[in-house]
Structure formats: structure tokens, C-alpha cells
Amino acid sequence: MIDPPKPLPRLRSPPRRCHSVIAFHGSTKFVELGPRFFSSKSGGTGVGTSPLPVLAPPAVGQWLLVSSALVFAVIVVGGVTRLTESGLSITEWRPVTGILPPRSVEDWNAEFDKYKATPEFKLMNHSITLEEFKNIFYMEWGHRILGRVIGIAFIAPLAYFAFRKKLSPSMPAKLTGMASLIGFQGVLGWYMVKSGLEDSIMDTPGGVPRVSQYRLAAHLGTALVLYGGMLGTGLAVIQDWKYARSGAWSGSKTVSWETVLSNPIIKSFTRKSRALTALVFLTALSGAFVAGLDAGLLYNEFPLMGGSIAPPMDELFSPAYAKAADGSDTWWRNIFENPTTVQFDHRLLAMTTYVSTCLLYFHSRRNAVRSLLPPTARRSMAAAFLMANVQVMLGLATLLYLVPVPVAAAHQAGSVALLSSMISTLVALRRPSVAAQLWRKAKIVAP
Template sequence: MAGKRSIFEEVGEVSKPAGAPKGGMIDQGRGGARGAVRIWLGVLFALVVVMIAVGGLTRLTDSGLSITEWRPVTGALPPMSEADWQAEFEKYRGSPEFQLQNSQMDLAAFKTIYWWEWGHRQLGRIVGLVWAAGFVFFWATKRIPPGWAGRLLTLGLLGGLQGAIGWWMVSSGLTGRMVDVASYRLAIHLGLAFVILGLIAWHMLSLSRTEPQLLQARRAREPKLYSLATGLMHFAFLQILFGALVAGIDAGRAFPTWPLMGDSFFPADAFYLPEGGPAVLAFFENPGLVQFVHRMSGYLLLAFALVVWLRARKSAHPATKAAFDWAVVILFGQAVIGIVTVLHAAPLGLGLAHQLMAVLVWMLILRARHRAQFPIVRSIRGSR
């Protein structure tokens, strides 16, 4: 027989036996180690940013062709003796870059450019090891969130592809046709780095909330704004590729004037090629035309960003509006740095700053796009 009920007991209150399961335990058991995976991705993100910076310095210091072989494993060890250094120098002396451009270089100067390229490749190995160690650990301990194994595995596969493309790029400068790497191969190499970085950032943003929270947020998504942000993302990526073409042939130093290119709007001899060839090659190999395309694309990108920003001002979500505010502000700053870089004939410091600012612009556009897809919904009182 049941005991007497207290006169203060709420009607309808049901007592639960001790040890009864609490609500939400099913979700808790299926969430995986989202926080730990996010930290691991954060480490990878930082390493990829550093690698992009070192890669930019490697290109700006003309160091990319100093190592003439691709040895993914044994190449991890640098020359250990003077004889080893001399052997590496002799290999470089046989390259077109040395014979046509650096014939006066001595061993001490060679060591400087060698260390830049070796450091860039070594960072690639470190990124691969950090990814492999993290993926194996989370997979073996069954801590990968449901549905995330394929996404995390894809990052590793793209990293391996990036290494192969890196050598494909370097090999283009060892064939004899040019003294630098092919600019279009450099664009593919840098473009894939930004793809990898973008995927890592997107995954980190998604892992910052639980799956139920993401599903709930998606019900409040803004399809039109998301589509515009996707277009802005693609346009920014195209501009990054144009920037790689500029860096590949030092086109940033061709016309150190602004807003005109020399004395005219369109560069003189835009389709001239010293060695001849089809006119389409001028879009990759003529410094004036390459810089002109990068300039015009930058203006159009900024104009389109302002259109997207005006649409974002109509959003009902303050966090979404703030994300687009920052994206446009930094994009405008990037345009200013680009102009200053051109006016100073692309010195090393400004060139690197321009490239790193591109990373920031890319991240902020992706963040704004994520906010449009998964807005942070706040109540009237301001709580999430």
C-alpha cells in the first residue's frame, strides 16, 4: 500500500526510483569526443597556417628549387656533413635556375635557400604525422563523433595529395623551360592548401556545437544569405588563385603604380611572351596582364562583398550580422595592403603580410557563411 502523500506535494508529481536513468543519456553516449577532436583540428589548423606562411617565404626568397629531389622519408634528414652539403649544392648547380639566374651563388648562400625549402617540406611531414597520430588515436578509442570518420579521413588524403602536387610544382622548374616553378602549378598547390584550411575551419565551427544544436540552428538558416556567402567564398578562392599566379612570376613588381598601370589603365604589351607561344599563356606568364587580372578581380570581389554585406544587415541574428561585418572590414584592409604592396614593388615583408591577410579573409568569409547556415539564435533576453 502506498504511503501517505504530503499536502505540499505537487499534483501529478511522480517519484522516480533511485538509479533511474536521466534524460539525455542517449545523446551523451553518441556525441563522441567533439571537444578533443576540435582541439586536434585546431593544432592542424595552426600548422597549416604556418606552412602557408613558410611556403610564401620560400617562394618570395626564390628557395623552392634548392632541393632537386623528392624523398618523402629520407629527405627528412638535412645534409649532415660538408661533403653532404657539397653534394646537394652540385645537384642544384645542374638546375636551370642556377645556370641562368644564380650562377654567382656560393655554398653559404645556397645553404640559406636550402633551409627554407627543407623547413617547408619538414612542416609538411609534421602536419601529416599530427593528422595520422590524431586520427588513429580517436579511431582506435572510438572517440570519433558519429558521421565524422569520413570527413576526418578526407583531410589526411588531401594532405597526401598536397605533398604530391608540391613535387609536381617543383619539378616544373627543373625541366629547362623556366627558372621558376610553373605559376599555374603554384596556384593549384596554394589553392589546395586553402581548401584544406577551409575544411578544417568549417569542421571546427561545426564541432563547437552538438548535433542537436546544429539541427535546431539549421531550421533558422537564411538560404538567400547562405547562397550569397557561398558565391563570395568561391570568388575569394578565385582571387587567391590569381594571387598565386602573381607570386609565381613576381608580377607584383611589374607595375609599382596605382591606380593606373604605368601611364595607362591597361598594361602595355599585355600579351607579349618572350619565348612566343599561344596568347592564352599570357594570362599565366605575362607579369603586366597577370597583375591587371588580379587588380580587377580584387575590385569586383570587394564590390560583391559589399552587396552581400548589405543583405546580411537584414539578418535577424546579431552574431550573423557581426560575422559579415568583420569579413567585409578585413577584406577592405586586404585591398589596402595589396595596393601598398604594389606601390612598394612587393617587398618580402609586405608580400608575406598580404598572403597571411588572405588567410584571415578566407577564414572570416567561411565563418560568416557558417553563421548563415547555422545561425546562433538568441532569445529576447540574449541567451542562446
């Protein structure tokens, strides 16, 4: 008896695939998405699609870098405004009508009359001429106009990119926060200037008409936060795009970011880089107190202060600065209001920042660390080391030569450049965004 033929085994059909049409720099790219992008709950055929999240194009990163450059410029211009005693020349805050400077002789005389009513004119500049007034007026006016330019240059492209859906999922909230910070900066700037226009200065023995060092530090600190956010986000956008497009991460196509970032040596290096970035920020912020109190005009020598490493203790913590009846606020008021203590603290922070930067740089040159660090991180640390040395020379020149305006402005710019190098280091050590990882896994490549 012949057995009946066995039925042939059923062949499983290959997994169905879906082609997604992706707009890529104005071109259309058909990308085959594998089963990992399908949903098991899709109806009918059992196959669905999970769309890729938006990945911000390089244009977004370039716009953020340009915006950060404008903020860098306004920080430097603001420093020059403070150094030239120009910040109190405009006595009103008119966000719209203040865009245009005075154009007629009558307008200039009216503006000059307003300045004549200020404590600064009465105590310091009572012999100033109209032409000299115009010089300080234009300096402050230029600073304010640059702030308005930043607002327009940031908000208009932000609206465009949001409308065209060019922003990655995490970016709208972050960029909206930056836009709000720009508006807050304008309010904070006027709040700072207003502190130098108060008539109570006239009744203070030995009073000097200048803005509050607390408000000046807040104004600078907010600008540095805004700058760091724009720069870091812009660099991250460009880095994510390069990774999604070619697999290059922080300047290398052969390095696996998972392997690098999971290494204990790199984890430790990243923590130290974050701590150093915070120290650079704190040192720059302490410089605002030095500028606000004109503390750079004291003890114009280095490394000694009056023949010793530190001034006498009764000068560092003078009871004259206490306002509480029991003197309980002596220590902190001296730290923030005593020019001698403020300069001493800034020296300590600056030297600590310099030594820390050098140590971290030389640590990055060790074979065990250097072999793991991606190229961009190594270059950024080298830039930080270079800027730290430049900053030391600029700081010493500013101190020894009694705060010349060009050198002091370069010193402030150098602090922002050093901060930029550390931010670049941190961005180089970040993992690609989720959107960049998904695009890379889908092998989306620009045509």
C-alpha cells in the first residue's frame, strides 16, 4: 500500500515592509522601514507604521549659532558700556519709540536735560558737553538696539521653523524658554539701569552713581545662560544631523558612542568637565561684582595684595558693611559689597579655574583618556586650555594697568570664549538625541 503524499509545509511569507517618503533638504527620499517600525496592533493587514520623529536640519543649528554670536557681541558691548560709564546716559526705557536716537538739536537738548537731572551728572559729569554726552548716549543706545536685534533675529526664525515643523520634539519648549529669557533680559536691563538713577545716591556719604552690582550680576548671568543655551543647542543640532546622515559622532565615524560614554573613564571625565564649566560660569559672574564695584582699581599688583597674599582680615570682613544691628550680615555683605573682598574672591576663583582647566587638559592628554575621547572633545579641551592662558594674561594686564577699556573688554570676551570651549566639550560628550538615533537606524541618508 502506497502512503498518500504528505502535504507540503506552508511557507511563511516574508515580513511586509513599508516605504516612507521623507523630505530631505528639499528632496524626496524613499526609505524602507523594517518590522521594528511597525505596530503589532495595526488593523487589517497586521502591519502599521511608526513615523520617525522630526530631526532638526542644519539650518536650525546655524540659526542658533548666529543667535549665540549676537548674544556674545551684546555681552562685550555691555561690558564696554559699563567701562566707559555710558550705561546711565539714557534715563528712560522706551522699547518701541526708543529705537530711533534724537535727530534734531531740540531732541538732543531735551535728552541732555534729562541726563542733567541724574546723580551721575551732578556728582561726576557736571562739566560734560553736549558732544561728549552724545558719545556715551550712542554707546548705551547701541547696546539696547543690539538687544532688540537679538530678539527679532531669534523670534522670527523660531516662528518660521515651528510653522514648517523643522524642530525636534524637545526643542519647542526649550526655544520658547530662550525667547522668554530675551524679553526678560530687556526688563532686567532697565531694572539694573534704574538702580543707578535713584536720587538717594545724593544723600549717601561718599556715594558713587552706579548700578547695583547685584542687578549687574543678574543681568550678566542671564545673558550667559542664554548664550550657553543657544550655543549648546545649536552645536547639538548639527552634531545630531551629522550622526543621522553619516554615522559620524563628535568628529569620528569609527567610534561607537555607546562604548565611549559607558566607559567609567569617560564618565569621570564628563563629570569633571561639567564641574569645570560651572566654575568658569561662577568666575565670570564674580567678574560682574568686580565691575559693579570698580574693585579692579584696588590693589593693582599680583600675586600680592598690599604686600601679602591676602589683605588684613579686618579689611576683608569690615564691620562697616554690616546693616543688621547684631552684625550677623557682616560676612555675606563683605563678600558681595566690599570691593577688597570682591577682588580677592575673584582672584581665588580665577586661579582655581586656571589650575583646574590645566589639570583637566593634561588629564585629557593621558593615553588612557585620549584614546577614548572623540576628536571634537579633544579639540575643545585644547581650546579651553589655550583660552585659560589667554585669560590669565588679559586679567593681569587689566589689573596692573588700572582697567584700560580695550583690555578689560577683551578680558570679559575671553571669559565667554572659555565658557564656549567647555560647552563645546560637553556637547561632544553627549549621546545623540532619540530622533537622531532613530533616523540613523532607519538608514536615512541625504541623496
